[in-house]
Amino acid sequence: MSLLSVENISKQYSVRKKYWHKRERVDAVKEISFELKEGQTLAIVGESGSGKSTLARQIIGIEKPSRGRVIYLGEELRFNNRKNRKTRFRNIRMIFQNPYESLNPQARIGDILEEVLRINTKLSSKQRKRKVANTLVKVGLLPEHQYRYPSMFSGGQRQRIAIARAIILDPKIIIADEPLSALDVSIQAQILNLLQQLQEEMGISYLFISHDLNVVEHIADQVMVMFQGEMVEYGSVAQLFDNPRHPYTQTLFASTPMYQKRFPHFTRPSFAKRKAGANSGCCFASRCSFCSPRCLQSQPVIGKSKSGNLVACFKELED
Amino acid sequence: MPLLRIENLSVNYQGSQGEFPIIDRLSLKMDSGEILGIVGESGSGKSMLALAIMGLLSPKMNMRADYINLDGEDLMKFSDMDRAAYVASKAAIIFQEPLASLNPCFTIGSHIDETLMFNQTGSRKSRRLRAMDLLESVGIFEPELVLRSYPHQLSGGMNQRIAIAVALASRPRLLIADEPTTALDVTIQSQILELLVNVNKTEDLGLMLITHDFALLSENTDRIGVVYSGQLMEHAATDNILKSPRHPYTRALLDSIPQMGDRHIKGSRLFALKGQIPPMDQLPVGCRLGPRCPIAEKKCVNPQEFLSIENHGKVRCHLAPQKLSRAQSSGDKENDK
Numbered sequence: 001m002s003l004l005s006v007e008n009i010s011k012q013y014s015v016r017k018k019y020w021h022k023r024e025r026v027d028a029v030k031e032i033s034f035e036l037k038e039g040q041t042l043a044i045v046g047e048s049g050s051g052k053s054t055l056a057r058q059i060i061g062i063e064k065p066s067r068g069r070v071i072y073l074g075e076e077l078r079f080n081n082r083k084n085r086k087t088r089f090r091n092i093r094m095i096f097q098n099p100y101e102s103l104n105p106q107a108r109i110g111d112i113l114e115e116v117l118r119i120n121t122k123l124s125s126k127q128r129k130r131k132v133a134n135t136l137v138k139v140g141l142l143p144e145h146q147y148r149y150p151s152m153f154s155g156g157q158r159q160r161i162a163i164a165r166a167i168i169l170d171p172k173i174i175i176a177d178e179p180l181s182a183l184d185v186s187i188q189a190q191i192l193n194l195l196q197q198l199q200e201e202m203g204i205s206y207l208f209i210s211h212d213l214n215v216v217e218h219i220a221d222q223v224m225v226m227f228q229g230e231m232v233e234y235g236s237v238a239q240l241f242d243n244p245r246h247p248y249t250q251t252l253f254a255s256t257p258m259y260q261k262r263f264p265h266f267t268r269p270s271f272a273k274r275k276a277g278a279n280s281g282c283c284f285a286s287r288c289s290f291c292s293p294r295c296l297q298s299q300p301v302i303g304k305s306k307s308g309n310l311v312a313c314f315k316e317l318e319d
Numbered sequence: 320m321p322l323l324r325i326e327n328l329s330v331n332y333q334g335s336q337g338e339f340p341i342i343d344r345l346s347l348k349m350d351s352g353e354i355l356g357i358v359g360e361s362g363s364g365k366s367m368l369a370l371a372i373m374g375l376l377s378p379k380m381n382m383r384a385d386y387i388n389l390d391g392e393d394l395m396k397f398s399d400m401d402r403a404a405y406v407a408s409k410a411a412i413i414f415q416e417p418l419a420s421l422n423p424c425f426t427i428g429s430h431i432d433e434t435l436m437f438n439q440t441g442s443r444k445s446r447r448l449r450a451m452d453l454l455e456s457v458g459i460f461e462p463e464l465v466l467r468s469y470p471h472q473l474s475g476g477m478n479q480r481i482a483i484a485v486a487l488a489s490r491p492r493l494l495i496a497d498e499p500t501t502a503l504d505v506t507i508q509s510q511i512l513e514l515l516v517n518v519n520k521t522e523d524l525g526l527m528l529i530t531h532d533f534a535l536l537s538e539n540t541d542r543i544g545v546v547y548s549g550q551l552m553e554h555a556a557t558d559n560i561l562k563s564p565r566h567p568y569t570r571a572l573l574d575s576i577p578q579m580g581d582r583h584i585k586g587s588r589l590f591a592l593k594g595q596i597p598p599m600d601q602l603p604v605g606c607r608l609g610p611r612c613p614i615a616e617k618k619c620v621n622p623q624e625f626l627s628i629e630n631h632g633k634v635r636c637h638l639a640p641q642k643l644s645r646a647q648s649s650g651d652k653e654n655d656k
Contacts, residue, residue, distance in 0.1 A: 047504040154595045184360040185531055189575035189591035196588065211505055214534070218577035218589070255509030257534045 002035040003205055004173055009033070009058055009068030011051075028054040030229045031068070034222075036173065039199065041206040043138075043220035045213065045252065051229035052209045056175045059207070061088050090120050095168035097178040099158035103150040108132060109136075109161055110146030116168050131168065139164045139194060156187035160194065167198060175207040192219065213256050217241050225249050228283045231302060235309035245311045247288045282313070290315050322525045323372070323493055326385040330364070330371050330549075332599070333379050339600045341367050341380065343549045346502040347626075349525045351492060354516070356536035356557070357529045358572065359546035362596050365529050368546070369495045373412050374402055390492050408438055412484035415498040421470040427454075427481050428466035434488040450526035453484040459512060476507035483514065487522070494518070495527045500535070512539065533576060537561055542632075545569045548596055548607045551625070555632020565631060565639040568592075568608050606636070614638060 011029040022309070028210050029051045034051055036042050044052045060063040064079040071077070072091065077084045096102040104112060113132045117123055123131065133143035139160040150158055159179060166174050176195070180188045196219065198204060210216050216223060216237075223240045225233040225248065233246040244250050244263075253259040254266035282288070285295040302312040311317065332340040342364045349355050359365040366555060370376050372387065374394070387394040390409050394402055414420040421430060429448040435441075441449075447466075453460035457480040470478055479499060486494060500508040516539050519526040528540060536543055536557065543560045545553040545568060553566040558596045564570045574590035594611045603609045605620035612619065614637075 047506060156595055166637045184596070185533070185572055186360060186575050186592040187595060189589040190593075192577075193588045193591055213505075214577045251506055256540045257509075260538070 003038045004036040004059070004074065005034070005071045006059060007033050007069045007071065009055070009065050009070065011054055011058055011063065012066045027229050028223050029058065029065075031167045031297050032226075032231050033068075034224060034231070034234065036205050036207060038172070038205055039203045040221040041199070041208055041219055042222045042224060043208045043210060043216040044224050044226060045211060045216055047197055049228075050226040052226055053177055054229075055226070056094070056177050056207065056209060060092050060094050060175055061085060072161075081260065086120075090169050091171050092173045093169065093171040095141065095159075095162050095166050095174060095176040095179045098182045099162050100182070101154055102162055105150055107149075108146065109148055109150065112150075112161070112236035113146065113165055113168055116165055120169055133162045135168045138167065138198070139185055140190075140244070154187075155183050156190060159183060159187075163191075163194065167202065167204070170202065171204065173207065175209070177209045178211070179208075180210070180212065195219070213252065225252070229282050230312065231310075232284065232312045233309055234302070235307075239307055239309050243307045243309070245305050245307060245316045246284075246313050247290055247315075248284045261312075284313075320391065321348045321388070322353075322390055323347075323349040323527075324386070324388040325372070326367070326387075328371060328382070328384040328387065330367055330376065331381045331383075333381060334588065336598075336600065338381070340602075341549055342371065343552050345549075346547075347544055347551065347554060349493070349527065351431055352519070352523045353523050353542070354519055354526045354528060354540045356540035356543040357546060358531060358533060358536060358543060360531060360596050362548070362599075363546045364549040366497050366544045369412060369497045369527070369529055370491075372406075372495065373407050373410060374399075375412075388454060408489060409491060411489055411491040412495040412497060413479070413482050413486050413499050415501050416460045417475055417482050417502065418470060420482055421478060421485075421652060423470055426467055426469055427473075430481065430485050431466075431488050434485055438489045450484075450488070453461075453488055454481075456487070456518075457481070457484045458510070459484075476511065479503060479507075479511050480514065481554060483511075483518070487518065490522075491524060493525045495529070498531070499528075501530070501532075504625060523595040537539065545572070548599065548602065551633075552608070552609060552636070553632065553634045557636075559631050563631070565628060565634040566636050567612050567614055567638070571613070 008031050009029060010027065010031055012025045012027055014023045015026050017024065032055060034042065044055065046052050052063045057063045059070055061077065061079060062307065069076050072087065077088050106216055109131055113235055114128050115137060117128045117131060132146055136143055141157065141160055150161065153161065180191060183191060192215065195206065197207060200238065208219060220237050222236055225230055225246065227248045233244065233249050240249070244253055250263070250266040253263050280297055282295040288295065300314045300317065302310050303317050305311040305316040306318050326346050327344045328342060328648065329340060329344055332341050336559060345368065357368065371382050376382055384395055389406070394406065397405060428450060431453060432446055435446045435449060435593065450466060451462040454465055456480060459465050459477065459480055465473070499515065500511050503511060513534065528536065530536060530574045540557045542556050544551055547568050553560065553569045560569060561573070564573060567595070571590065571592045575592065577589060579616050592611050597607070599605060606612065606623045609615050609619045618637055623637060625633050625635045626639055627633050627637055
């Protein structure tokens with residue numbers, strides 16, 4: 001049994017493009033299903049606006065999914081069920097992108113961490129204090145740091161505090177939403193090492209959202225590629241990084257300098273050339289260099305390709 | 320005759336607690352048609368270098384230099400007004416955040432027209448034609464429509480193209496791009512970079528590419544300068560820097576990027592520099608990397624000279640003449656190639 005499985009999750013927002021326009025439905029996440037196994041890392045890759053963060057928000061329960069189910073250890077986590085919410089918040093924790101914004105500037109580090117324990121556990125005040133000190137040591141800070149304010153720390157240290165807040169309840173799953181992109185290069189390596197170390201010590205599974213392909217190749221076991229709210233490719237790191245099949249994944253590789261040498265024949269992304277039908281057709285058709293008339297009319301369903309990846313592309317599924 | 324030559328540029332910040340250095344005696348040289356990459360972490364002073372060249376520093380910054388020679392004229396000899404006019408005709412800068420560098424109250428057309436009016440006379444019609452040419456040259460397909468739009472109506476990638484078009488309008492000899500792709504998506508990033516490199520080739524202008532991303536520089540640049548807390552640590556040809564970096568900081572930066580084909584292996588770790596970049600008012604004695612350096616020794620408490628090394632370039636480390644081995648990071652990383 002897998003630790004976390006997500007079935008056909010979708011999220012629609014209703015938005016007004018101009019204020020005199022009618023409300024329209026926008027699909028932020030469309031019918032995504034995947035499974036996360038214990039101690040593994042699933043990376044979600046995609047450009048901004050592809051629905052990566054929205055998907056994370058559905059799983060952690062900040063927003064209610066429009067359709068679909070989130071199943072944790074065989075039990076469905078309902079959005080409104082109080083008991084479900086408790087197990088969810090205890091076992092699925094989140095690290096946000098920008099540590100300058102995710103920590104309350106008016107609270108001491110100790111209070112930020114202790115609050116999590118006070119709400120979610122029945123520990124006494126003394127036990128909580130001890131747990132906070134232990135957790136700070138675990139993420140490479142000192143116990144006396146709990147008396148300081150977030151503004152006294154640098155970006156890397158703040159991200160360590162955010163990680164401490166995520167691991168303090170010994171969760172099973174951590175959702176890391178671009179945890180490195182606000183940090184400097186030499187600090188990124190420190191945080192990446194810390195995440196891997198914690199995974200090996202505590203057996204945490206990560207849902208690692210990133211747009212940085214070499215970081216993903218370094219940390220992930222499974223990779224999912226998203227484009228405009230849809231899952232276009234899914235596979236293990238070996239399958240996906242040795243043999244990417246979907247045209248969008250290929251353009252991603254072609255536009256990352258480090259991978260241009262490995263895949264010299266992949267075409268760089270071009271501008272939007274043709275208008276695809278609003279709701280019919282493949283989501284990538286307007287930018288795809290292999291686009292055929294069929295791609296504009298009907299939508300490819302995700303399926304297994306020859307190399308074992310799950311791909312949503314007619315070209316791959318036919319032959 | 321080099322296009323840009325800077326000798327001993329220092330920038331000091333005049334704060335309430337006294338003066339402290341942002342850039343410390345930095346010297347570099349650039350030829351026209353060359354792409355120079357400047358790498359460094361945030362707070363290392365790489366953006367201040369760009370602003371100092373352009374003369375855009377805030378009044379709280381004091382700038383000193385032996386000379387800054389841009390296309391044959393020494394900028395330090397000009398008066399402020401003359402200097403601004405001269406720099407505007409010879410150099411242009413592109414900033415990180417395209418939406419923040421364009422004025423939301425004006426159309427794209429008036430942005431470009433402003434620069435054109437400053438640099439050349441001509442009728443309104445001829446300026447408009449030139450603006451359309453510029454937009455086409457940065458890969459915008461419907462220039463007439465775009466000229467009439469406002470920055471908020473366009474995407475981030477489009478706005479960055481427009482910022483480039485505005486920069487090119489003055490036919491600069493030197494183009495400084497300060498983190499031009501950091502705010503953009505990966506796919507757009509490669510397009511913008513390709514555009515900048517094309518511009519560099521066709522117009523034969525010098526391109527200074529300031530970034531924190533080594534991977535971005537590896538493909539395109541001719542030479543790279545590595546900046547750490549206001550000092551140039553290593554300045555050499557791209558191949559030399561990537562294949563055999565002589566400064567421990569360069570080495571560490573390169574090692575801390577996951578290598579291609581570096582898969583998830585239990586227990587494998589990246590090499591990471593300890594600590595963080597020191598604040599400018601609490602610089603360590605001697606070598607500024609000293610407390611973080613994995614191979615620091617006693618001699619490192621002395622100030623480091625900027626040494627020339629044969630067949631390589633210039634390095635600010637007394638250990639540089641001996642070849643740095645990759646041994647410092649072994650144990651952290653086993654699958655090195």
